[in-house]
Amino acid sequence: MEIADKWIARGYHAATVLRIVGVNEATYYYRKKFHLREYAHNGGRKIPGYSLTLDNRRVNDEQVKEWLLELVSGEENVYGYRKLTRCLQRQHNLRINKKKVYRLCKELDILEPQRRIHLKHPRRIARNQEITGSNQLWEIDVKYGYIAGEDRFFYLMCIIDVYDRMIVDYHIGLSCEGKDAARIIKTALWRRQLFSKPDMPVIRTDNGPQFISHVFEDACDTLRTEHERIPPKTPNKNAHIESFHAVLERECLERNVLSSYQDAYQIINNYIEFYNNRRLHGKLYDLSPVEFIQQLALGHIKPFVVKV
Structure with missing residues (x-):
């Protein structure tokens, strides 16, 4: 209708224009007479993006x-x-x-x-091992948060070093895909200056869609990092990142009202900066991750072994 109106207004013959655009003359003039508009079909009810539990708790898709x-x-x-x-x-x-x-x-x-279908990247099951230093094993997982003021979810994906417990890098966004996981792996390696090193950290994840994607697996291959996935229903195999997300929930998210995505972004950025630089960690001789790395390099504290 709008296209026909435009060309007719330019002086073109109405019957010719309507025949070209495929609109019946009677329909056109009826809508013009009663000022009726055409509405595009919206495809049905909007997908909410979550499901409810029996106790009415929202669970992100x-x-x-x-x-x-x-x-x-x-x-x-x-x-x-x-x-x-x-x-x-x-x-x-x-x-x-x-x-x-x-x-x-x-x-x-x-x-x-x-x-x-044959998988391009066969799954490597996470294996038990002993970690004796930083940059040997990194765990990644995704946490979902709810923004009450905007009635929507946001995503937080973090990389934690199992030995020094530092959040090496993270992604906050309204979406979280394999390309985001690939990006933070690359920036984490850059932050730790590991591109020139012969040994890369092992990347341990669960079976989330971000981590089984071809783009993430291809990035791990390109960056020479081994990607291993924990068996289903074994979150204890990813205990360190699960523990951090529990601490984040308790000490940060539960104590702040998230009225907007900007609030969530700022609050989480501030907390991770506090966690890495100042929060005391019982497993690190009551030092923060940054202090632990510094004191360990100076030989002021005794190294230990982490069994995973």
Whole structure:
């Protein structure tokens, strides 16, 4: 209608214009007479981006995707989306239907026919080892936060050094994808000046969608870092980053009202700066991560071994 109005206003013959744009003359003049507008179909109800638990707690769709990936990586990999729905309902008390699970499975490309495709990057299972220094093992995970003032979620993805407990780098955003994980790996290596070193840290993650993506796996290969993933339902294998996120929740997020994304960004930036530089850590002789690294380099404290 708007296109037809524009050309007719320029002096072109109305019948010719309407025939070209495919609008019936009667329809056109009827809408002109009663000032009716054409509305574009909005595609249905807006996707909320979260599911509810039985006690009405919101769970971000990205967290649900991570649970689905854990299920299809474990003994539940024989299930289709209908039985995966039942698993989510039983194991996580979610109020979720099979239609939504089908949509999430389709977005993850884990519906039954796709599971038989040969993986470009086979999964390396996290192994037990002893860490004797910094830059040997880094753990990464994603935490989801809720901004009450804007009724939406934000994402925080952090890299922690298992030995010195420093948050080496992190990503805060309204989205969190494989490319973001690849980027902070690269900047973390730059911060630690490791590009010229022969040995790179092992990167340990869970089975989240960011970490099984081709862009993240390709980045690990390019950067010569070994990527290992913990088995499904074993968060203790990623204990150090899980512990940091629990501390962040308790000491930062629960004590501040997040009215906007800008608030969340500033508050978390300030807390991580405090955590790295000034917060005392019991496992580090009551030193902050920065102080621990300095004192260890000077030989003022005794090195130890971390078993993971």
